[in-house]
Amino acid sequence: MRLLVIGGVAAGLSAAARARRLDPGLEIVVLEKGPAISYGACGLPYYVEGRIRRAGELIVYTPEYFRKARNITVRTGARVISIAHPRREAVLENGERVHYDRLVIATGARPRRVDIPGAGQPHVFTLHTLDDAERLKAYLREKQPKRAVVVGAGYIGLEAADALRRNGLAVTLVEQSAHVLHRGDAELTKAVQERLERFRVALCWNARAPEIGSYDLAVLAVGLQPNVEIAVEAGVELGRTGAIRVDERMETNLSGVYAAGDCAEALHLVTGRPAYIPLGTTANKMGRVAGANAAGGRDRFGGVVGTAIVNVFGMGVAITGLSVEQARREGFAPVSARITARSRQSYFGGRPITVELVADSGTRRLLGGSVWGEEGVEGRINVIATALHNRMRVEDIEQLDLAYAPPFATVWDPVLIAAQQLSKMV
Amino acid sequence: MRLLVIGGVAAGLSAAARARRLDPGLEIVVLEKGPAISYGACGLPYYVEGRIRRAGELIVYTPEYFRKARNITVRTGARVISIAHPRREAVLENGERVHYDRLVIATGARPRRVDIPGAGQPHVFTLHTLDDAERLKAYLREKQPKRAVVVGAGYIGLEAADALRRNGLAVTLVEQSAHVLHRGDAELTKAVQERLERFRVALCWNARAPEIGSYDLAVLAVGLQPNVEIAVEAGVELGRTGAIRVDERMETNLSGVYAAGDCAEALHLVTGRPAYIPLGTTANKMGRVAGANAAGGRDRFGGVVGTAIVNVFGMGVAITGLSVEQARREGFAPVSARITARSRQSYFGGRPITVELVADSGTRRLLGGSVWGEEGVEGRINVIATALHNRMRVEDIEQLDLAYAPPFATVWDPVLIAAQQLSKMV
Numbered sequence: 001m002r003l004l005v006i007g008g009v010a011a012g013l014s015a016a017a018r019a020r021r022l023d024p025g026l027e028i029v030v031l032e033k034g035p036a037i038s039y040g041a042c043g044l045p046y047y048v049e050g051r052i053r054r055a056g057e058l059i060v061y062t063p064e065y066f067r068k069a070r071n072i073t074v075r076t077g078a079r080v081i082s083i084a085h086p087r088r089e090a091v092l093e094n095g096e097r098v099h100y101d102r103l104v105i106a107t108g109a110r111p112r113r114v115d116i117p118g119a120g121q122p123h124v125f126t127l128h129t130l131d132d133a134e135r136l137k138a139y140l141r142e143k144q145p146k147r148a149v150v151v152g153a154g155y156i157g158l159e160a161a162d163a164l165r166r167n168g169l170a171v172t173l174v175e176q177s178a179h180v181l182h183r184g185d186a187e188l189t190k191a192v193q194e195r196l197e198r199f200r201v202a203l204c205w206n207a208r209a210p211e212i213g214s215y216d217l218a219v220l221a222v223g224l225q226p227n228v229e230i231a232v233e234a235g236v237e238l239g240r241t242g243a244i245r246v247d248e249r250m251e252t253n254l255s256g257v258y259a260a261g262d263c264a265e266a267l268h269l270v271t272g273r274p275a276y277i278p279l280g281t282t283a284n285k286m287g288r289v290a291g292a293n294a295a296g297g298r299d300r301f302g303g304v305v306g307t308a309i310v311n312v313f314g315m316g317v318a319i320t321g322l323s324v325e326q327a328r329r330e331g332f333a334p335v336s337a338r339i340t341a342r343s344r345q346s347y348f349g350g351r352p353i354t355v356e357l358v359a360d361s362g363t364r365r366l367l368g369g370s371v372w373g374e375e376g377v378e379g380r381i382n383v384i385a386t387a388l389h390n391r392m393r394v395e396d397i398e399q400l401d402l403a404y405a406p407p408f409a410t411v412w413d414p415v416l417i418a419a420q421q422l423s424k425m426v
Numbered sequence: 427m428r429l430l431v432i433g434g435v436a437a438g439l440s441a442a443a444r445a446r447r448l449d450p451g452l453e454i455v456v457l458e459k460g461p462a463i464s465y466g467a468c469g470l471p472y473y474v475e476g477r478i479r480r481a482g483e484l485i486v487y488t489p490e491y492f493r494k495a496r497n498i499t500v501r502t503g504a505r506v507i508s509i510a511h512p513r514r515e516a517v518l519e520n521g522e523r524v525h526y527d528r529l530v531i532a533t534g535a536r537p538r539r540v541d542i543p544g545a546g547q548p549h550v551f552t553l554h555t556l557d558d559a560e561r562l563k564a565y566l567r568e569k570q571p572k573r574a575v576v577v578g579a580g581y582i583g584l585e586a587a588d589a590l591r592r593n594g595l596a597v598t599l600v601e602q603s604a605h606v607l608h609r610g611d612a613e614l615t616k617a618v619q620e621r622l623e624r625f626r627v628a629l630c631w632n633a634r635a636p637e638i639g640s641y642d643l644a645v646l647a648v649g650l651q652p653n654v655e656i657a658v659e660a661g662v663e664l665g666r667t668g669a670i671r672v673d674e675r676m677e678t679n680l681s682g683v684y685a686a687g688d689c690a691e692a693l694h695l696v697t698g699r700p701a702y703i704p705l706g707t708t709a710n711k712m713g714r715v716a717g718a719n720a721a722g723g724r725d726r727f728g729g730v731v732g733t734a735i736v737n738v739f740g741m742g743v744a745i746t747g748l749s750v751e752q753a754r755r756e757g758f759a760p761v762s763a764r765i766t767a768r769s770r771q772s773y774f775g776g777r778p779i780t781v782e783l784v785a786d787s788g789t790r791r792l793l794g795g796s797v798w799g800e801e802g803v804e805g806r807i808n809v810i811a812t813a814l815h816n817r818m819r820v821e822d823i824e825q826l827d828l829a830y831a832p833p834f835a836t837v838w839d840p841v842l843i844a845a846q847q848l849s850k851m852v
Contacts, residue, residue, distance in 0.1 A: 040837065042830065043832050046773060281830045281837055282827070285825055304827045306827070307829045308829060318829050345469065347472060347477055347478050376804075376805070378802075379802070379804055379809075380808075381829050382805055382808070382828045382829055382839075383808045385828060386813060386816075386826055389818075389822070389826055390812075390813075396815070398711075399728045400815055401695075401731045401732070401733045403804050403811070404468065404706065404707045404735065405735045405737060406468055411707055413808075
């Protein structure tokens, strides 16, 4: 019995490792098209920044490790160009055919193309793979560019702007919409904008096509698009998001064929509908579930609430669930409260922290939240995310028994203050 | 219609303020026996430490503020010695009688007496009120003590040991039991012990009666005892913990008489039974509910999960819910997993963080947790506390959509890693 995994980054390797743990006798083969496996893609901006010296430091495990420690065969440079499912074969670029009994598709995603004149020029980069980051870093070193443009104010665009600015470049950030992080959230955007301006990043909102030719360097970061082509050709169905549709066991419409990670959808627990939110955290969780089930286990993946965090020049900016705008589009009747308080007691150096909570005014159910500030952001967004997983109502969030001592918080935690405010409004 | 509140610190003032908000026409009188109201008692150790210069900085609001801004009469130095409930009167020390229609008892707690020879000597202190802290601070300044003993390894004892050590004293910490924080938790105790030893605090476990006479200074911190005497005399019933029994509206057995804060019990959401866990956070929440209901509202207090955090020489130590030992005593069949991971990526200076989760092996329900480390402790314990509020099961905690970016966390948050470990065991 052979489990084949296509893709050797987060989801693929989580699947392989989990399958191995459940079934020591299974033959497991991982095919990775790139030269490296198991790298922390979320760390790429920090390699560009210079905080990480060598890109290789982002690699967590090698193929050798997987072979020796896990008895898993990992092949790099092995690009699958098609899947012949009736014959249970994956076909490689070189014509080689690899048989499988069970298949996990973890083909990931690629940067969305931008329809901008000059997007193919050599000074234009994306920041998705280890290779991308190394090429960009080499360009910085060799060409000493002075003026950069970053296209897209999602989290990768924000991190790229930060990393380039810290390399001394003049940076312009160009966003097609009027908002950061695809939330349609004016206040969140304003907070990020103020931070970017303080660090002298120039901003262009509602800008369709920047003059890429007039910059020394461009980074395109307008989102990801799932790698689904070989799956589709093999008869795997996509969902409404354009990513691979899976059930809660991560199985596709083809029996014995699983999908996980950035190529697949996940159930959004707030909307109750599939969403495409490609993130490493989710990829790992989905991979584990796919691997367990491919090895004959019975795991399920509950879904996501859309939590993310990004560092913008020392300010943490975190989101989870739906913004007011997103909630309205999903048919809720959202109300929100936004407060600014202190991360902890001022005599312990507490810093301002802003918490916004969004709830449905009919049901009083929490729908989402955002948090930003210089410290204590990750803990607060995680409380809100946990509340979303549990479909908590505003009045119950108000009473959460959160930890307090002056070095860590304030007696009313900012999340509780926001819930109190919101409670008056729903 | 007059609302009388006995006690002007956390619970009493929360009650008064909330009642005012709901009923602008209500007459509200607060009687506080001490000289000051509205002070952050949790900050007292940091005044002793010297981080806070003047004890007055801990005072948040003055009686004048309440009178002018809230139209609430606050009297300090007004000690109630009895309650004549049939006549709806509180009797003050000076014989004065104050009528009420509704009553909130927020008489707080006092340090438990220790039956140790010499406990009445002038170099022996407790650390409960602003006055206590000022006397202790004056003693440090005037007598320049060199050797201190702290009796009790609860959070106040730990904070006192830290504060005295930072004042340059040689400190011995003496605990009657074998463990810190009343958890019966050997590993938690070991972690705290190592920290204390690193900062050269001498430790005595299982020690009944330290030789107080042989130290220059002693701080007694063996827990709190609720101030219930005048309530009991008036016919208010106590619960099994010895604190005032209240329903979820914070009403006592006497109609129209509410109790809140350190004098009252709260429902423990994990055990389903009342518990006595006097903390400022809970006092504020109970006070709000008592105040709302005393003003004719319909609020309820859900209960607590027993979350607390303490800073031990730069290490955060946090607990919530039940330890294994406590769970066993409550009739559960606890299993636990404890992992040490990193608070965030090492290239952002991540520090080791330990997370222990406890679950019931029969139901797989989370029962408690503890977290310790130099950073990121408060956020993790709050996620666990939120999970406890929602009676989450281990396999659902594993899949929480927590925030990740390298400056803030690791791709598998330590809480998720602990849940994965525990999941294999329940």
